[in-house]
Amino acid sequence: MPAPRPNLLADCSSCFGLCCVALPFARSSDFAVDKDAGEPCRNLQEDFRCGIHTKLRSSGFRGCTVYDCFGAGQQVSQHTFGGRSWREDTALAGRMFEVFPVVRALHELLWYLTEAVGLPAAEPVRARLQSALHATEALAGGSAEELAQLDVDRHRGHVNEVLLAASDLVRAQAKGKKRNYRGADLVGKRLTGIDLAGASFRGAYLVAADMRGSDLRFADMIGADLRDTDLSGADLRKSLFLTQFQINAAIGDTETKIPDALERPPHWD
Known part of the structure; x- marks a missing residue:
């Protein structure tokens, strides 16, 4: 990025x-x-x-x-x-x-x-x-x-x-089926263990969702609501259209990987 x-x-x-x-x-x-x-x-x-x-x-x-x-x-x-x-x-x-x-x-x-x-x-x-x-x-x-x-x-x-x-x-660079969660209500959902690379989360409601350890490379995150979404250990380095606003609202840890353009929130440490 x-x-x-x-x-x-x-x-x-x-x-x-x-x-x-x-x-x-x-x-x-x-x-x-x-x-x-x-x-x-x-x-x-x-x-x-x-x-x-x-x-x-x-x-x-x-x-x-x-x-x-x-x-x-x-x-x-x-x-x-x-x-x-x-x-x-x-x-x-x-x-x-x-x-x-x-x-x-x-x-x-x-x-x-x-x-x-x-x-x-x-x-x-x-x-x-x-x-x-x-x-x-x-x-x-x-x-x-x-x-x-x-x-x-x-x-x-x-x-x-x-x-x-x-x-x-x-x-399209992500291998396999591209999941479409555009505008989906995923509040509190457990999404661990699912191939999410290349998925579309445009406008999705991911409040308090469990995405620990998820591979979110090439996933479109534009407008996704990440309030209290657990991104511990998740790989978002190549996620699309991710903002500081979203990262600040989410939960992460030292293993969460984020794009170089964004800063790791102090409350993640």
Whole structure:
């Protein structure tokens, strides 16, 4: 897997704490309190840093350790709004919070497209992938007004067509029958001892599933819900379209193998 572009990695030091303000969350096992969209988290400090960053999990904010903005935070903060913060210019707040999730969605697509462009097996559709990549980059670099009016779901649908074509080409490298779990409800399922190489888990619900020791090479993981999925000892080195967000949400151990583009979550150790 090719190394990701630096602008697709979150840089909280260049962001105005947008994920801590723009997004809502509800009291649950992931968050200790309720918070409305546009309301600053009670742990957000004046310098836009988290006051409990080193103890988020023990403080009941596990959801924060899972979230990843794909670099949308610094893009919106430093580029879309030119370094003007919602605290300094309160008139910007509403529009800034509105476009942040739009840019995040575009950056997530850029993550997938960047990976797909570098896959040798995707050569037959590389021109289409590059076209989609450039178009998505242009949209992500648009003005706040343009981003607010963008139909991101429609664009995602167009991009998904070429990503699916690339997935089919890459998954064909796996030997044997390719299992199709696309959109499947696999919550809590035991999937150990099954040949999962080249399988499609696109949009599958794998919450708390048991995938210990599984061979997930060439498996398409785009949009798969991996919350509390046990990936101990699993081989995901060549899994397709895996994100840091998914890895952070899963359970792993020292034997879990992940793509070079991703970081091993601290809570796995």
